[in-house]
Amino acid sequence: xxxxxxxxxxxxxxxxxxxxxxxxxxxxxxxxxxxxxxxxxxxxxxxxxxxxxxxxxxxxxxxxxxxxxxxxxxxxxxxxxxxxxxxxxxxxxxxxxxxxxxxxxxxxxxxxxxxxxxxxxxxxxxxxxxxxxxxxxxxxxxxxxxxxxxxxxxxxxxxxxxxxxxxxxxxxxxxxxxxxxxxxxxxxxxxxxxxxxxxxxxxxxxxxxxxxxxxxxxxxxxxxxxxxxxxxxxxxxxxxxxxxxxxxxxxxxxxxxxxxxxxxxxxxxxxxxxxxxxxxxxxxxxxxx
Amino acid sequence: xxxxxxxxxxxxxxxxxxxxxxxxxxxxxxxxxxxxxxxxxxxxxxxxxxxxxxxxxxxxxxxxxxxxxxxxxxxxxxxxxxxxxxxxxxxxxxxxxxxxxxxxxxxxxxxxxxxxxxxxxxxxxxxxxxxxxxxxxxxxxxxxxxxxxxxxxxxxxxxxxxxxxxxxxxxxxxxxxxxxxxxxxxxxxxxxxxxxxxxxxxxxxxxxxxxxxxxxxxxxxxxxxxxxxxxxxxxxxxxxxxxx
Numbered sequence: 001x002x003x004x005x006x007x008x009x010x011x012x013x014x015x016x017x018x019x020x021x022x023x024x025x026x027x028x029x030x031x032x033x034x035x036x037x038x039x040x041x042x043x044x045x046x047x048x049x050x051x052x053x054x055x056x057x058x059x060x061x062x063x064x065x066x067x068x069x070x071x072x073x074x075x076x077x078x079x080x081x082x083x084x085x086x087x088x089x090x091x092x093x094x095x096x097x098x099x100x101x102x103x104x105x106x107x108x109x110x111x112x113x114x115x116x117x118x119x120x121x122x123x124x125x126x127x128x129x130x131x132x133x134x135x136x137x138x139x140x141x142x143x144x145x146x147x148x149x150x151x152x153x154x155x156x157x158x159x160x161x162x163x164x165x166x167x168x169x170x171x172x173x174x175x176x177x178x179x180x181x182x183x184x185x186x187x188x189x190x191x192x193x194x195x196x197x198x199x200x201x202x203x204x205x206x207x208x209x210x211x212x213x214x215x216x217x218x219x220x221x222x223x224x225x226x227x228x229x230x231x232x233x234x235x236x237x238x239x240x241x242x243x244x245x246x247x248x249x250x251x252x253x254x255x256x257x258x259x260x261x262x263x264x265x266x267x268x269x270x271x272x273x274x275x276x277x278x279x280x281x282x283x284x285x286x287x288x289x
Numbered sequence: 290x291x292x293x294x295x296x297x298x299x300x301x302x303x304x305x306x307x308x309x310x311x312x313x314x315x316x317x318x319x320x321x322x323x324x325x326x327x328x329x330x331x332x333x334x335x336x337x338x339x340x341x342x343x344x345x346x347x348x349x350x351x352x353x354x355x356x357x358x359x360x361x362x363x364x365x366x367x368x369x370x371x372x373x374x375x376x377x378x379x380x381x382x383x384x385x386x387x388x389x390x391x392x393x394x395x396x397x398x399x400x401x402x403x404x405x406x407x408x409x410x411x412x413x414x415x416x417x418x419x420x421x422x423x424x425x426x427x428x429x430x431x432x433x434x435x436x437x438x439x440x441x442x443x444x445x446x447x448x449x450x451x452x453x454x455x456x457x458x459x460x461x462x463x464x465x466x467x468x469x470x471x472x473x474x475x476x477x478x479x480x481x482x483x484x485x486x487x488x489x490x491x492x493x494x495x496x497x498x499x500x501x502x503x504x505x506x507x508x509x510x511x512x513x514x515x516x517x518x519x520x521x522x523x524x525x526x527x528x529x530x531x532x533x
Contacts, residue, residue: 168393168397175388180381180402180446181450
């Protein structure tokens with residue numbers, strides 16, 4: 001049981017990483033009704049851009065470059081391809097975004113090879129922090145704090161800004177927003193870029209912990225989909241609660257059986273869907289759902 | 290040129306719908322439809338269910354763009370233009386279902402309309418002075434207010450924008466008689482402030498009580514044009530197209 005505090009903290013960190021990825025998935029689904037399997041590719045691009053920039057210019061600039069690069073990529077992708085699929089059925093959306101994810105993954109494998117890479121982070125970040133009951137790596141603590149700040153920044157943007165108001169209205173009734181003169185297309189692009197930027201930032205931020213190879217995108221994407229299904233598709237706080245739940249479940253299961261940790265989240269998802277078919281936080285409502 | 294003068298009345302025409310043909314898939318709904326609204330006028334478009342009233346409004350705003358014909362608004366052909374552009378030019382549709390954002394509060398619904406407006410219209414104070422019920426309900430979500438309050442909010446959303454032409458689709462539909470009177474009073478009030486209104490109604494008596502002029506539409510074509518008094522006296526048109 002001496003492992004328990006550390007395991008719980010590991011679960012929290014993993015859960016927060018899921019939250020970061022799931023937030024982008026859920027706001028994009030809420031606003032664009034797009035099931036985006038390319039979201040893991042955004043995480044990957046962020047991770048690799050962060051890796052290269054960190055090697056040459058240090059981690060802080062790596063963390064700035066990653067979300068910017070992914071946001072630009074997301075906007076280009078949206079204009080060139082995805083906006084033709086907004087109103088298509090989910091199968092078409094899954095096929096096209098899954099295709100994009102594979103193209104990105106294999107392109108990154110061509111450029112960076114398949115080897116696992118680790119970030120060069122400053123020495124002091126590699127140290128441990130004494131929490132009283134356990135020693136815990138400093139970088140992980142900073143990462144957790146960063147994700148919490150990110151969650152509230154996204155919440156503030158959606159709930160407290162004028163642009164967020166257009167987004168919340170657009171989630172409910174895109175036609176009426178247009179009838180009032182609102183630019184739904186632009187808002188959709190902004191949300192898509194924002195979702196991508198968040199995934200890119202989390203990709204660069206999480207890679208010093210989990211390292212990076214071309215498969216990491218899917219490694220995080222699949223549990224993140226479980227997270228938003230458990231939390232309720234399109235629900236903001238559902239993504240937060242679902243992410244933490246999935247992270248802790250996985251982490252705690254490793255105490256009993258490491259291989260079972262990959263299965264337990266699907267069991268949890270099945271139970272939640274049986275009890276509450278629309279997820280823990282109900283219908284797709286971005287903030288208050 | 291922003292407007293054209295109508296020879297018959299000498300007034301400025303703000304909207305002129307010219308021979309539009311609108312389809313839903315293969316169904317031909319509007320057939321060479323013409324109508325005109327002058328600035329400051331309240332025009333009622335009357336007709337039975339399925340006659341093409343709502344489609345006419347949707348064709349004007351670009352929701353269901355006509356396949357042919359012109360929609361001249363302030364001298365510019367806006368047929369087929371994006372809804373957003375038409376809204377920002379000053380054409381406001383208050384749709385039949387009201388389409389209040391139920392996940393937003395009353396105040397947020399109004400704020401949204403202010404944000405998305407190209408130019409401001411009424412201030413929030415003016416809106417609340419005319420619709421005190423909306424002020425009382427400002428913190429309530431869109432699904433927590435009554436049908437009458439939803440209708441008032443839907444109209445108020447158009448008023449906080451610089452609306453030049455207000456298209457009202459069945460504003461009294463589904464409302465209790467007392468609330469219908471209230472909505473009629475609001476329409477008269479807006480009209481007295483100089484607003485141009487194109488009103489679609491099934492409620493014949495309600496529409497004629499506020500309109501200056503009316504059209505009767507049936508099977509996608511205008512069958513009659515006249516003043517409310519002329520229409521009241523035309524039993525043939527009343528019985529044939531309106532079942533009154």
